Amino acid sequence: MKAKVDFEPKIVVFCCKWCSYTAADLAGTSRMEMLPNFTIIRTMCSGRIDPEFILNAFVKGADGVLITGCHPGDCHYVNGNYKARRRIILLQSVLKQFGFENGRLRYEWISAAEGKKFVDSVNEFIGNIKKLGPLCDVSKYLSEKKTNNVKSSITQ
Amino acid sequence: MTKPKVAFYWNASCGGCEEAVIDLAEDILKVVEAVDIVFWPVAMDFKKKDIKAMKDGEIAVSFINGAIRTEEQEEMVKLLRRKSGLVIAFGSCSHLGGIPGLANFWDRDTIFERVYKEIPSVINPDGVLPQTKTQIGDKQLTLPEFWDTVKTLDQVIDVDYYIPGCAPPPDIIMDGITAILEGKLPEKGAVLAPDKSLCDTCPRSEKKPDKISMKEIKRPHEIILDPEKCFLEQGIICLGPATRSGCGERCINANMPCRGCFGPTKEVIDHGAKGLSAIVSILGIEEEEKLSDEDVQKLIDQIKDPAGLFYMYSLPSSLLRRKIMRKGE
Numbered sequence: 142m143k144a145k146v147d148f149e150p151k152i153v154v155f156c157c158k159w160c161s162y163t164a165a166d167l168a169g170t171s172r173m174e175m176l177p178n179f180t181i182i183r184t185m186c187s188g189r190i191d192p193e194f195i196l197n198a199f200v201k202g203a204d205g206v207l208i209t210g211c212h213p214g215d216c217h218y219v220n221g222n223y224k225a226r227r228r229i230i231l232l233q234s235v236l237k238q239f240g241f242e243n244g245r246l247r248y249e250w251i252s253a254a255e256g257k258k259f260v261d262s263v264n265e266f267i268g269n270i271k272k273l274g275p276l277c278d279v280s281k282y283l284s285e286k287k288t289n290n291v292k293s294s295i296t297q
Numbered sequence: 298m299t300k301p302k303v304a305f306y307w308n309a310s311c312g313g314c315e316e317a318v319i320d321l322a323e324d325i326l327k328v329v330e331a332v333d334i335v336f337w338p339v340a341m342d343f344k345k346k347d348i349k350a351m352k353d354g355e356i357a358v359s360f361i362n363g364a365i366r367t368e369e370q371e372e373m374v375k376l377l378r379r380k381s382g383l384v385i386a387f388g389s390c391s392h393l394g395g396i397p398g399l400a401n402f403w404d405r406d407t408i409f410e411r412v413y414k415e416i417p418s419v420i421n422p423d424g425v426l427p428q429t430k431t432q433i434g435d436k437q438l439t440l441p442e443f444w445d446t447v448k449t450l451d452q453v454i455d456v457d458y459y460i461p462g463c464a465p466p467p468d469i470i471m472d473g474i475t476a477i478l479e480g481k482l483p484e485k486g487a488v489l490a491p492d493k494s495l496c497d498t499c500p501r502s503e504k505k506p507d508k509i510s511m512k513e514i515k516r517p518h519e520i521i522l523d524p525e526k527c528f529l530e531q532g533i534i535c536l537g538p539a540t541r542s543g544c545g546e547r548c549i550n551a552n553m554p555c556r557g558c559f560g561p562t563k564e565v566i567d568h569g570a571k572g573l574s575a576i577v578s579i580l581g582i583e584e585e586e587k588l589s590d591e592d593v594q595k596l597i598d599q600i601k602d603p604a605g606l607f608y609m610y611s612l613p614s615s616l617l618r619r620k621i622m623r624k625g626e
């Protein structure tokens with residue numbers, strides 16, 4: 142499909158205030174270049190990211206969600222990052238059952254000093270989502286009108 | 298004084314909600330004394346035309362159970378909405394989508410394929426599927442359209458209050474009806490049940506240790522269940538932490554874990570997401586810093602069919618509402 146080549150995905154990146162958000166800041170002040178397709182949402186800790194936030198991002202139009210947090214052992218609240226990892230791993234299985242392709246939800250540990258890793262992780266993630274193409278518009282179902290007898294209107 | 302008019306209606310449901318009204322036992326007589334039932338397909342012979350003939354708003358309250366999955370159901374609830382002062386979503390299916398809502402993991406094509414062609418007990422060599430219109434000689438037979446997606450009642454019409462449960466227990470129904478008759482209703486949109494979690498009222502929570510850590514996850518049929526210990530302590534997933542109280546701990550008292558039919562408490566948007574978040578936090582994973590993603594994945598994979606489990610009663614009301622279907626699946 143030609144559309145996929147021109148497709149500019151919308152990405153939400155959740156950043157922990159203590160690590161990856163500072164890394165993103167560092168990437169900026171060091172004038173590193175990166176793809177622009179993302180919006181950052183800052184939280185106090187990756188452990189604060191409720192699975193509802195992630196689902197909401199998809200429902201509101203995100204094609205991919207990247208969660209970033211402190212490296213193992215570095216979380217300011219001891220184990221918030223481990224809790225986040227568990228939730229994301231389980232949510233990945235749940236999303237698969239909801240018909241999402243693998244790779245639309247990922248997480249990455251990034252420390253405050255790793256500006257370059259932030260850039261690389263986000264770029265790579267955006268690249269992967271570009272390959273996957275747009276997420277089927279979930280809101281389309283909500284306005285589902287009359288279907289006809291032969292074809293389902295929601296089959297992609 | 299004329300008695301307030303009341304209607305009961307059913308959609309995609311199992312009939313249990315009708316049963317629940319009958320289960321009011323003697324209390325049903327009090328209800329019948331206080332109101333005039335003008336429509337109740339399961340028990341009384343009134344027709345759609347009788348409702349159509351009424352003035353808008355003439356029915357004081359309509360209690361509507363079942364999820365919305367066909368054109369006919371949509372038409373009927375829209376008609377009842379017009380004719381009613383208050384609409385109460387009655388039971389889990391109407392409130393959250395309920396068990397019929399699990400059909401949102403499929404769509405009409407895949408459901409019809411399975412039900413009318415693949416099921417071993419079906420003989421259908423010509424592959425006939427239900428049609429909205431069928432011509433037989435000079436007669437045309439019609440069936441209502443079957444939607445791809447099951448909806449909650451409030452996704453189709455405006456709902457004033459919710460009576461939760463699969464099915465709603467008698468005391469919750471009576472409290473709801475009494476509140477309506479006496480005009481002592483909370484703010485519009487409220488679920489007529491306590492806004493506490495089931496764990497708050499569960500008899501097993503007293504002896505529950507402060508910190509639970511589930512080392513292994515089991516399903517109820519795999520172990521002999523202790524009748525007093527919290528299910529989570531026994532490695533059985535219980536949705537009590539994420540579910541609204543008010544059912545009288547029915548499943549718990551029958552020695553079965555909660556599956557969430559009362560839905561979430563007020564502040565929660567997505568019941569399943571809350572449930573999975575609560576359960577995954579208490580997994581007893583040791584020395585987690587040493588574990589790779591694959592190790593954690595293996596432990597979490599012990600939870601079988603997570604989407605079906607955490608959204609057992611609430612799939613249509615969840616943020617995602619349904620599965621994305623792709624051709625050839």
Ligand code: SF4
Pocket residue numbers: 495496497499500501502505526527528529535536537538549554555
């Ligand atoms: S988790 Fe279940 S068994 Fe345990 S206290 Fe809560 S409702 Fe009761």
Ligand code: SF4
Pocket residue numbers: 462463495540541544545546547548549554555556557558559560
């Ligand atoms: S224990 Fe849970 S599933 Fe069982 S009736 Fe109560 S709310 Fe519903």
Ligand code: FES
Pocket residue numbers: 157158159160185186187188210211215216217218221222
């Ligand atoms: S403080 Fe950064 S992940 Fe917890």
